[in-house]
């Protein structure tokens with residue numbers, strides 16, 4: 218048996234891991250690469266393996282850095298089944314459609330400029346038709362159910378507590394008389410997050426494939442973070458500024474709306490209008506409503522008492538692009554939450570372009586920003602920001618609140634790995650920057666886990 222890591226090797230995007238066992242090839246996640254434009258373009262157009270050689274896909278969750286290249290896989294000949302939870306199937310459906318739509322919009326803009334220069338227009342990496350074919354292959358499975366993936370390959374999906382529908386995946390694979398259990402964390406969430414159940418511990422593994430987004434960092438106590446956040450919001454509101462929050466439309470947006478709801482209800486932040494400017498967030502909220510089976514106890518009782526925790530009366534959800542444009546001229550103070558989360562595409566670029574030049578405004582970074590993304594440059598405090606090919610001066614205040622992350626921190630990652638009673642003989646650390654991944658690997662080795670590796674992109678690891 219062999220595991221080959223393509224993408225998310227010493228970085229956090231483009232997760233794709235191929236498990237070869239008994240002549241079958243199973244792909245764990247098929248994420249979009251996000252980073253420098255030319256590199257992303259090249260990597261997302263050309264998958265590092267032949268899609269026709271893959272027999273089945275196991276999908277941990279619906280974030281595009283885990284599922285966003287599935288339509289490319291299907292467009293290039295994959296015809297097997299894609300196993301995931303029901304909530305992931307519904308979220309992947311809307312996220313992939315959005316990804317195709319955003320590509321089309323971006324290309325229309327880029328191609329207009331290319332035509333003016335006399336360059337040939339670019340084709341999208343995939344279209345809405347490719348998404349239709351992909352969605353047809355999604356095969357929903359229930360949490361905890363043992364699923365026959367292929368002859369000799371079974372899987373169990375368990376709560377990962379990261380976003381709605383997210384799962385850790387246990388794969389039991391046979392090759393001749395040898396059986397091995399591989400546990401893939403996907404993205405591991407946090408305990409005690411609102412809405413979702415905590416990650417389910419795993420008790421047995423031969424191989425652990427673990428993420429390491431925050432492999433070297435711990436998140437501060439949430440109450441302190443809420444204090445800091447409310448201070449930052451109060452100061453911006455006093456200046457009558459607008460707060461722009463780039464955010465993934467799914468998961469992070471719902472969490473931030475929830476946090477603002479709490480702070481405003483408790484009077485810690487003055488009541489100001491909140492706009493969720495994302496057609497995707499509206500559709501995502503519908504999926505959240507539909508999948509109550511993913512809620513934790515608190516959320517269930519909250520809903521049972523007649524509350525509508527996802528349709529918070531304070532937030533205005535905007536779908537129409539004209540309504541979105543009106544936000545430019547609207548006077549502050551206000552909060553505008555918009556996608557994409559790493560400022561690589563989507564409406565948030567227009568909000569940044571229109572607001573970062575004024576000192577009274579603010580940009581609030583609430584999620585992980587991959588290297589070479591615009592979000593990373595903003596978070597790093599760069600003052601000259603290029604948007605749609607033009608340089609803008611950053612005069613707005615910038616604050617970074619990594620603690621709202623839906624990712625486990627160092628201690629939670631350690632607890633998950635070290636809590637496996639039948640200890641893995643091999644641990645593969647993926648999905649983290651080099652610094653974070655190596656740091657987690659060292660800690661795991663120090664605490665007694667044997668065979669910990671941090672693979673390079675394209676590296677194959679034998680499973681013996």
Ligand SMILES: [Zn+2]
Pocket residue numbers: 278280283379404
């Ligand atoms: Zn994720």
